[in-house]
Amino acid sequence: MHDIRAIRENPEIFDAALARRGLAPMSSDILSLDEERRAAIHAAETAQAAQNAASKQVGAAKAKGDEVEFERLRALVAEKKAEVAAMQARAVALDTELRDKLLLIPNNPLDEVPQGADEADNVEVRRWGTPRELGFTAKEHYQLPAVGAAMDFETAAKLSGARFVVLKGGVARVHRALAQFMLDLHTDEHGLIENITPVLVRSETMLGTGQLPKFAEDSYETTNGWWLIPTAEVTLTNYVAGETVDEAALPMxxxxxxxxxxxxxxxxxxxxxxxxxxxxxxxVEMVTICRPEDAIAEHERMTKCAETVLERLNLPYRRIVLCTGDMGFGAQKTYDLEVWLPGQNTYREISSVSTCGTFQARRMNGRYKPAAGGKPEFVATLNGSGLAVGRCLIAVLENGQEEDGSVTLPAALHPYLGGKTRLVDGKLV
Known part of the structure; x- marks a missing residue:
């Protein structure tokens, strides 16, 4: 969420950032509402002070035994009380209206983010690995003989409908092995702390990371008001919601x-x-909570953590920096990692790593206490896939496909598969 003080001080900078997102200027409307809100708060405070002064006079009149003055002042206090309540309600309503407006405005892109309208304007940063020359026509993952019936869409459709899958046998084990491999790499070598979090969260938790209110239709809400998380970014980032942590605890x-x-x-x-x-x-989601001045370096470090997963699995990929028009709502800057899929003869997204600055922290009121003293400051938050397990499974299957219909599996997974190295007709061999 944006800092209203920053908008007051630099409305032209705020509007320029919106323009980079392809949005119309908003500072005038926001500042007009903010001025009305502050005037209402001042009026309520002035009326409250008048009520308090009259209340003291009531007591003095009572002590003097002046019943006429006592009754007059008591009626005045009652009148002021109703007036104060109405003014306070107006101030609260305007404050809520302003907050609701700010919650719908996306984060400001960093100056270094390329200008653009959509994914066609994203910029490739680098590539790693060379796609194999297969010497035969590549198949997509669900067409591979090695997968067979172990990737079952028909049963999933019967159980749940479209866009679900049941994984069985060797394919299911490769999927599990990928998740375990990622977790071990991140915890043993990258210094990340593993967490197992709920997948059902409150509305305020979704609001804190920006899924609500703007993107409610993209998520699932239960009948009792819980939300199913779209990613562990929601739970992990909200660890600092409403908290003030010591600077020494950062980065998390x-x-x-x-x-x-x-x-x-x-x-x-x-x-x-x-x-x-x-x-x-x-x-497997990665989240970092740090000081704002460390966020850019953390963004590079976190992106490299995700890239290392792909490199250990020997999966060719490229790093893309998203343009202003393709970047997510809460991001200041985003790198997408796109893995090579032979079956589609193209690169497809497998990880998105974003730095959000203090945008999410303001929404969830997450701060840190500087070691040198002074007022608590908002933390910076970052999130990224490390990686999407299902998409990684697709990449492993397609890149490892052989002409005889089998799949050769990456050496990094062999210890997680009991030493098995290939997938044949849905079974590990």
Whole structure:
């Protein structure tokens, strides 16, 4: 969420940032509402002071035995009390209106983020690895003979509908091995602390990271008001909601493996074949909470953590910096990692790593106490996939496919598969 003081001090900078997002200027309307809100608060405080003064006079008149004056003042206090209540209610309503407006405005992009309208304007930063020359026509993951019936969309459709999958046998074990491999790498080598968090959260938890109120249709709400998380970013980042942590506790570097749930309301008709875009999927999420001045360096470090997963699995990928028009709502800057998928003959997103500055912290009121003293400051938050497990499974299957219909599995997974190295007809061998 934006700092209203920063908008007051530099409205032109605020509007310029919105323009980079392709949005119309908003500072005038926001500041007009803010001025009305502050005037209402001042009026309520003035009326409250008048009420308090009259209340003291009531007591003095009573002590003097002046019943006429006592009754007059008591009536005045009652009148002032009703007036104060109305003014306070008006001030609260305006404060809520302003907050609701600010909650719908996206984060300001950093100056270094490329200007652009959509994904066509994203900029490739670098590539790693060279796609294999297969020597035969590549198949998509769900077409591979090695997968066979172990990737079962028909049963999933019977149980739940479209965009679900049942994984069985060797495919299920490879999927599990990938998640375990990611967690071990992040905790043993990257210094992240593993967390197992709930997948059902309160509305205020979703609001804190920006999923609400703007993107409610993209998530699932239960009948009793809980929300199914779209990613562990929601739970891990909210650890500091309403908290003030010591500077010595920063940076907080965490990861968590969870089921994730997305309605995909805005992606109708996209990637309907296979398991590339599902309503339920698993992800190993990374979150960092740090001082704002450390956020840019943390963004590079976190992106490298995700890249290391792909490199250890020998999966070719490229790093993309998203343009202003394609960047997420809460991000200041985002790197997407796109893995090579032979079956589609293209790179597809497998991780998105974003630095959000203090944007989320303001929404959730997460602060830190500077070691040198002074007022508590808002923390900075970062999040990124490390990685999406299902998409990583797709990449492993497609990049490891052989002409005989089998799949050769990455050496990094062999210890997690009991020494098995290949997938044949849904079974590990």
């Amino acid at each position: 570097r965490m990861c968590g493996h969870t089921n994730c749930f997305r309605s995909e309301a805005g992606s109708a008709g996209k990637d309907t074949a296979g398991m590339l875009r599902q309503h339920q999927f698993e992800k």
